[in-house]
Amino acid sequence: MSALTQKLSLWIQRQWYSQKPVAWHLLSWPFEQLFKSISVKQKNKDLAQAKGPNVPVIILGNIHVGGMGKSPVVQALARYYAANGLKVGVLLRGYKSKQQNQWPHILSDYSSTDDAGDEAVMHYAVFQQESINVLVAVDPVRTRGADALVAKGVDLIICDDGLQHYKLKRDCEIVMYQPARGIGRGFLLPRGPLREPVERLDTVDFVLSTAAIPDSIHQKCPSLAKKLWLYRTQMEQPVNLISGQQLSQNMTDVLALAAIADPNAFFKRLQKQGFQLSEHYSYADHQHFTEQHLKIWFAQRKPVLMTMKDAVKIKALLPSLSDELQQNVAQYCFLIPYKAILEPFLVEKALKVAQTRFKTRQEGANSA
Helix, strand or coil: CCHHHHHHHHHHHHHHHCCCCHHHHHHHHHHHHHHHHHHHHHHHHHHHHCECCCCCEEEEECCECCCCCHHHHHHHHHHHHHHCCCCEEEEECCCCCCCCCCCCEECCCCCCHHHHCHHHHHHHHHHHHCCCCEEEEECCCHHHHHHHHHHCCCCEEEEECCCCCCCECCCEEEEEECCCCCCCCCCECCCCCECCCHHHHHCCCEEEECCCCCHHHHHHCCCHHHHEEECEEEECCCEECCCCCECCCCCCCEEEEECCCCHHHHHHHHHHCCCCEEEEEECCCCCCCCHHHHHHHHCCCCCEEECHHHHHHHHHHHHHCCHHHHHHHHHHEEECCEEEECCHHHHHHHHHHHHHHHHHHHHHHHHC
16 A cells, blocks of 8 residues: 555545544545445345355454454454364455465465465464464355365354355354444445444344443444443563564563554553553555565664564565574564453354354255
């Protein structure tokens, strides 16, 4: 994303959450109506053509544009189900992958961010580090990707995003909500930040949030209180990107970088954990890093803290870097392990919903 495009994107986001830009809301209203009309038609068309794999499918998504903290929750669900004997497959579309026609792609030790995108490689790296038997697949055609996972013998598929991909039948829908970001004034794209109306929360199975949801949303979604899960996140000590050793230096003199949906939330969380950031670098979500980025960070000769999502992109650069830059990565780069802590009975409830609905789906297919 160019600097100009990024500035325009940030400006539009400010309009979404501001109460003042009357002109913006008036001028963008026709485009919102167009988006709504196209979305409804596409949804109805996709639902009519929808098909599902021969295993239960749990969708984890959002009605809000941009990242909402899904990745740690996907990992928490997969971690729990795998520990309880299920062979789990995680499915993504492979955003920012440079693949052309080589789909589906089941990740392996040889998969790169160019092959599968940063989020898929991040999931794979986490599961490998924890020795968890979870398959990760990417395919922009999610029905095809789901079938590929079934062919590999999975018992359950968790879709990271894809709530609006209605061609894929699902058995349980979980939506993420971020209280800190909210829904602006509740408008759809491009007038506001929503992919679907807020009332969509009333039709999903569960809504995950780290804090209470405003009463104004509860009023629009009468069943929300019954399906709301509160969860927490846990930020662990930084570990070296190469050696895996914990950061031993004083936490008062570090840098931080983030190319995620909400970099400021990451920086604030670091400060809350006691880190004093001498400088931080914000980038667009999924930003591709280059040698020039690394040289800027390393010029200060201080530990650089980052998310796992950014760490996998830096690791992918290693073979192309000079010896000096490789040594700098090994010396200065530290990733922050980040986990979602979910109540076990809620995780089990989601699985039960998915399995029950899958059984009904199968019985309907057999009787057709």
